[in-house]
Amino acid sequence: MITVVDSGGANIASVMFALERLDVAASLSVNADEIFNAERVILPGVGTAEAAMKQLQKLNLIECIQSLTQPVLGICLGMQLLFSYSEEGDVDMLDIIPGQVKHLKPASNKTIPHMGWNNVSVQFHPLLNEVPEESFFYFVHSYYAPECDYTIGTCNYDDPFSAIVAKDNFMGCQFHPERSGKVGAQILKNFTEIKL
Template identity: 45%
Template sequence: MIAIINTGCANINSVRFAFERLGVTPEVITDPAQLAQFDRAILPGVGHAKVAMDRLKQAGWCQAIAEYDKPLMGICLGMQLLCEHTDEGDVLCLGMIPGNVSLLEVGELTSPHMGWNNLCEVKAHPLTRGLSAQQQVYFVHSFAHTPNEATLAQGEYGNAFSAIVAQDNYAGMQFHPERSAKVGTALLQNFIDWQLP
């Protein structure tokens, strides 16, 4: 069973519907005590990082997420919240994924980075099974994780940034797999199938 953590600032329905199309019915949960009952979990997020982190802290999610030992994946802002720090609001985040989140340096490109873009530098991992460089996914963001040892796939918009990350049982996708057509559907299926060593 998959839990979708209700952070109060996420478009949860589109994520839930994407899993339902794969034959899985997630449960949206609002109580951190519920998390341990589920086989895997999604941390979605849209909006401002500081507001989202404040909500996670106030609702008691930080400890529950830190103690969770099964697959947990953040999507978009949810991925950024799993990292160590974000410059958006200058806040400490959950610290499950090594590295920091900073403003995308886009040069003369428009910000936020919005729309379809290629993936590149794809590493082998259960979450990237069947994924190849140059496949496209749908992004909406202006802050991004700097590529490091946790990066499984990169995107590029002005500069390279992490598109998929994983560390132990925690993972994140900067793009919206629920809006990324067949590629996104395959990646969500990979998350469903992901077995920890």
């Protein structure tokens, strides 16, 4: 059973449908007790870091999420929220993974947002079982987490950045696994089976 934090982001339906396609039971919640006692937690997120942090604050979920010990997967903005700070709105975030989220400023004439399918070089991690090296995933974002000690998948958009991160029980994908075809589904499946 997966508990999806109902943070109001626009990708929540897509995440729920993706879990449905995997035959994984999932429910939406904003209740701190439910989330704390969940078997696994997904933190989706689309929108701005500032709005998302305000929403988590309003729902009294910040300490709850920080204290979780079961597997947690942040998706897109949900991954970024795991870091300490974001340039987007100059906001302090959950500080579960040390590091700053920065504005994408590619040196060449590339477009912003970074939108579309890009390849990711992956390291060994249970979240990435049976995910082929250099698989393509669907990205949509204007801010990024630089590579760090907790990066387990790296993507390039002029500069390398964290496409997948993991620290203890906390994992995150900058791309949208729920909209990344078969490899995206594989990552969600791995998450539902991961043993800590």
